Amino acid sequence: MDQLSETPTDIYAGGFADPPADAAHGFRAVMEVLARPGEIRSLSGGCAPEGLSPAAASLLLTLCDPETGIYLAPDVDSPALRGWLAFHTGAPLVAAAEADFAVGGWEALMPLEQYKIGTAEYPDRSATLVVELPAFTSPNARLTGPGIKDSAAMALPDVAALQRNAMLYPLGVDVFFTSGAQVMGLPRSSQITAEG
Amino acid sequence: MSDYNFAYLDEQTKRMIRRAILKGLAIPGYQVPFASREMPMPYGWGTGGVQVSAAVLTPEDCFKVIDQGADDTTNAVSIRKFFERTAGVATTEETEKASIIQTRHRIPEAALREDQILVYQVPIPEPLRFLEPRETETRKMHALEEYGLMHVKLYEDISQHGAIATSYAYPVKVEGRYVMDPSPIPKFDNPKMEMAAIQLFGAGREQRIYAVPPHTRVVSLDFEDYPFEAAKADHACDLCAAEDSYLDEVILDDAGGRMFVCSDTDYCRSRRDAGHVGRLGEVAA
Numbered sequence: 279m280d281q282l283s284e285t286p287t288d289i290y291a292g293g294f295a296d297p298p299a300d301a302a303h304g305f306r307a308v309m310e311v312l313a314r315p316g317e318i319r320s321l322s323g324g325c326a327p328e329g330l331s332p333a334a335a336s337l338l339l340t341l342c343d344p345e346t347g348i349y350l351a352p353d354v355d356s357p358a359l360r361g362w363l364a365f366h367t368g369a370p371l372v373a374a375a376e377a378d379f380a381v382g383g384w385e386a387l388m389p390l391e392q393y394k395i396g397t398a399e400y401p402d403r404s405a406t407l408v409v410e411l412p413a414f415t416s417p418n419a420r421l422t423g424p425g426i427k428d429s430a431a432m433a434l435p436d437v438a439a440l441q442r443n444a445m446l447y448p449l450g451v452d453v454f455f456t457s458g459a460q461v462m463g464l465p466r467s468s469q470i471t472a473e474g
Numbered sequence: 475m476s477d478y479n480f481a482y483l484d485e486q487t488k489r490m491i492r493r494a495i496l497k498g499l500a501i502p503g504y505q506v507p508f509a510s511r512e513m514p515m516p517y518g519w520g521t522g523g524v525q526v527s528a529a530v531l532t533p534e535d536c537f538k539v540i541d542q543g544a545d546d547t548t549n550a551v552s553i554r555k556f557f558e559r560t561a562g563v564a565t566t567e568e569t570e571k572a573s574i575i576q577t578r579h580r581i582p583e584a585a586l587r588e589d590q591i592l593v594y595q596v597p598i599p600e601p602l603r604f605l606e607p608r609e610t611e612t613r614k615m616h617a618l619e620e621y622g623l624m625h626v627k628l629y630e631d632i633s634q635h636g637a638i639a640t641s642y643a644y645p646v647k648v649e650g651r652y653v654m655d656p657s658p659i660p661k662f663d664n665p666k667m668e669m670a671a672i673q674l675f676g677a678g679r680e681q682r683i684y685a686v687p688p689h690t691r692v693v694s695l696d697f698e699d700y701p702f703e704a705a706k707a708d709h710a711c712d713l714c715a716a717e718d719s720y721l722d723e724v725i726l727d728d729a730g731g732r733m734f735v736c737s738d739t740d741y742c743r744s745r746r747d748a749g750h751v752g753r754l755g756e757v758a759a
Contacts, residue, residue: 297485298479298480298481298485299480299532299533301485301488301489302480302481302488302530302531302532302533303532305488305492305529305530306530306532308492308496309492309495309496309499309530309672310672312496312499312500313499313672313685313687313688314687314688340489340492341489341492341493341496342489343486343489345486345489345490346493397617398617398618399613399614399616399617400507401501401504402494402497402498402501402504402506402507404497406496423649424499424502424649424686424687424689424690424691425499425687425688425689425690426689427670427688427689447501447651448501448504448651448652452496452497452500465499465500465501465687466500466501467500467501467502467649467687
């Protein structure tokens with residue numbers, strides 16, 4: 279506990295101001311983007327120590343608690359963030375292979391194969407990735423599938439890796455992309471075609 | 475200020491339900507187990523739908539509840555009051571004004587929009603349950619995509635009755651993968667499930683949540699020579715003259731008198747307000 283007692287007190291700030299309402303709004307944004315791949319929603323209210331966007335912080339506050347193991351990729355892992363997560367969510371930090379939620383930049387989170395993809399009988403026992411991006415850039419992939427009327431366009435950090443993930447359906451990981459106070463979702467059910 | 479946490483459930487329960495809803499949306503038609511809570515109403519009265527609604531509601535939502543299409547039955551009224559009291563949300567009987575609609579056994583006649591969410595109350599979420607009572611086996615059947623038994627059941631319908639006699643809870647295949655129970659909606663409603671709104675299903679006693687994202691392929695199972703038919707009573711509504719809505723039959727006397735009325739009370743009311751008059755309807759004063 280020495281580490282915690284030396285951590286700056288800013289780990290105690292940055293939670294939701296009004297947890298029931300903020301978490302409800304946060305969840306609706308998260309649900310909408312996962313149900314409609316390609317759409318962007320704003321997501322804020324949570325403010326983590328340096329290194330995590332408001333959208334990623336709010337997503338973790340909305341969905342994580344002592345029942346969900348979180349893996350912090352090396353690029354976002356810090357004593358301040360560990361302290362903040364412990365104080366606000368109580369979620370245990372675990373290795374990538376056991377994680378329910380994994381947070382970080384794309385490169386730092388790889389390889390994709392190390393995360394839980396569920397089992398044939400319980401495909402829901404899989405990891406959810408929260409991928410921090412510097413910005414939502416111009417699309418390089420076309421998506422079709424559930425939640426998409428005709429097709430949707432999305433910028434993906436590694437089209438081939440995410441195509442392999444989609445091939446595993448109904449197994450696989452689900453991905454949220456966060457940037458600043460915005461979030462996009464990519465469920466395992468989306469079929470991905472490289473474009474441009 | 476209410477004596478309840480917003481929307482009754484505690485935050486950790488809502489997070490657990492919310493995580494299950496997300497898995498359901500990512501794997502359309504797959505039944506996600508969840509730790510269903512006891513609610514202040516008996517199982518069978520929509521505890522699954524209520525828990526899903528509680529997890530989805532925001533303070534700004536406008537909430538509507540229907541029970542077999544009607545806003546004014548006991549179940550619908552009590553659930554609407556429950557959320558008026560515990561969440562303080564606005565409620566409505568008008569489909570158009572609602573942002574979240576909780577339903578027992580019907581889909582509203584009016585087409586739902588992108589900004590609406592439909593929450594179904596589900597009694598038995600497992601479509602294979604009456605064919606195979608063991609959960610361990612039905613789980614394997616879903617894992618292996620082994621749905622032959624369901625087609626045998628539909629075939630037996632044809633061999634006994636000359637047609638597929640299943641008229642409600644008619645099984646569907648979602649996005650070409652999971653066979654799903656659409657809850658006991660009449661099969662008339664099945665084609666509406668390919669809609670713009672998000673559809674969430676909650677089974678409280680059976681502890682399952684599942685979902686259908688917008689614009690997802692939902693195909694009613696059938697045979698090439700016995701194609702699926704969305705059936706309804708062959709009448710027009712006796713109050714509003716609608717010919718395209720699902721009808722309830724009402725016995726009027728003991729001499730064979732009967733009438734057919736829209737099961738969707740809001741649809742019927744809005745048509746009568748617009749001046750449509752059925753066989754037994756009265757012209758608005």
